[in-house]
Amino acid sequence: MTDRALGRQQAHAALDFFEDQHPPAGDFLRDALDGFAATPKRVPPVYFYDAKGSGLFDQITDLEEYYVTRTELSILDSIMPELAERAGPGAVVVEPGSGSSVKIRKLLDGLDNPAGYLGLDISKTHLINAVADLAESYADVSVGAVCADFTGGLNIDHLPLPEGRRVIFFPGSTVGNFEPDAARNLLKGFRNGMRSGDAVLIGADRVKDEARLVAAYDDAEGVTAQFNLNLINRINRELDGTIDAGALKHLAIWNSEKSRIEMHLEAKRDMRFAISGEHFEMKKGERIHTENSHKFTLASFSTLAESAGFTVTKTWSDAENLFTLFWLEPCWEA
Numbered sequence: 468m469t470d471r472a473l474g475r476q477q478a479h480a481a482l483d484f485f486e487d488q489h490p491p492a493g494d495f496l497r498d499a500l501d502g503f504a505a506t507p508k509r510v511p512p513v514y515f516y517d518a519k520g521s522g523l524f525d526q527i528t529d530l531e532e533y534y535v536t537r538t539e540l541s542i543l544d545s546i547m548p549e550l551a552e553r554a555g556p557g558a559v560v561v562e563p564g565s566g567s568s569v570k571i572r573k574l575l576d577g578l579d580n581p582a583g584y585l586g587l588d589i590s591k592t593h594l595i596n597a598v599a600d601l602a603e604s605y606a607d608v609s610v611g612a613v614c615a616d617f618t619g620g621l622n623i624d625h626l627p628l629p630e631g632r633r634v635i636f637f638p639g640s641t642v643g644n645f646e647p648d649a650a651r652n653l654l655k656g657f658r659n660g661m662r663s664g665d666a667v668l669i670g671a672d673r674v675k676d677e678a679r680l681v682a683a684y685d686d687a688e689g690v691t692a693q694f695n696l697n698l699i700n701r702i703n704r705e706l707d708g709t710i711d712a713g714a715l716k717h718l719a720i721w722n723s724e725k726s727r728i729e730m731h732l733e734a735k736r737d738m739r740f741a742i743s744g745e746h747f748e749m750k751k752g753e754r755i756h757t758e759n760s761h762k763f764t765l766a767s768f769s770t771l772a773e774s775a776g777f778t779v780t781k782t783w784s785d786a787e788n789l790f791t792l793f794w795l796e797p798c799w800e801a
């Protein structure tokens with residue numbers, strides 16, 4: 468057995484359970500072809516997160532300009548006793564889009580005897596390794612992982628999760644990557660599987676000074692540019708693409724009307740290329756739209772949560788109001 472396969476097997480063994488729901492990987496080709504045929508061109512952001520993209524995202528979270536992660540972590544630190552009280556003893560934390568499972572350590576350290584943790588992510592290798600590390604650190608907690616697409620709702624009721632109040636933890640303002648209707652559907656999907664007493668702890672990035680927002684998505688070291696261009700490298704590698712990534716420039720733009728940062732890749736010259744044998748052209752200056760990060764006010768996020776069937780029962784922000792954590796409970800009369 469290779470070292471890599473052995474490592475994977477050991478990581479699996481550390482978990483109480485692992486389920487692969489086989490999120491439809493085959494759609495990458497369809498989505499890329501449709502996206503490049505559209506005007507303007509686009510690629511859905513879910514494809515950022517192969518193993519390389521997940522690693523680059525981790526590097527982004529450490530950047531000076533990227534205030535999001537450290538601000539959210541500092542809020543978590545300051546509110547932990549209150550969170551422990553709200554969640555109560557023996558809670559089961561479910562984390563859709565768990566990524567590197569870093570923030571969850573704050574919760575597992577600070578909650579009152581948490582009974583379980585379920586990491587759910589579309590990026591399988593990264594998920595298994597990250598959740599296996601957690602399982603080793605928290606021997607008293609039942610730790611499992613599921614490779615799934617969270618946009619289809621959380622299909623987790625058949626999994627061997629411990630009994631206990633479930634807290635769905637959705638940090639990082641990942642909700643902001645969705646257009647308003649899709650964000651509402653995503654939250655409704657979370658809401659559907661919830662039982663009385665369950666709650667959502669969700670992080671949302673706030674509207675703020677434009678220069679600060681743009682810098683967070685266009686850092687001086689160019690890590691976010693690499694993250695953006697990784698999409699093109701993936702298309703070339705996995706979909707038999709011939710796109711010259713060096714001819715594309717990373718752009719981060721604040722769209723005030725839609726209250727979001729947009730990431731694009733702009734052609735530095737006229738380009739011709741193929742994806743799986745289909746031919747495309749880009750004119751100099753033409754863009755591929757790759758990501759949206761919506762930014763919220765307290766009011767706009769509350770309206771979104773309420774439209775998905777939740778009541779906002781508590782909010783916590785940092786002193787500069789850069790970021791807010793919301794505690795949502797299902798609104799049963801909705």
Ligand SMILES: C[S@@+](CC[C@H](N)C(=O)[O-])C[C@H]1O[C@@H](n2cnc3c(N)ncnc32)[C@H](O)[C@@H]1O
Pocket residue numbers: 513516521524528563564565566567568570587588589590615616617618638639640641
């Ligand atoms: C922005 S990262 C956030 C990671 C971590 N929760 C944090 O706050 O630092 C988003 C994570 O969601 C995962 N993800 C994105 N779209 C997904 C989807 N549709 N279904 C499941 N996971 C998804 C990615 O693989 C990535 O690990």
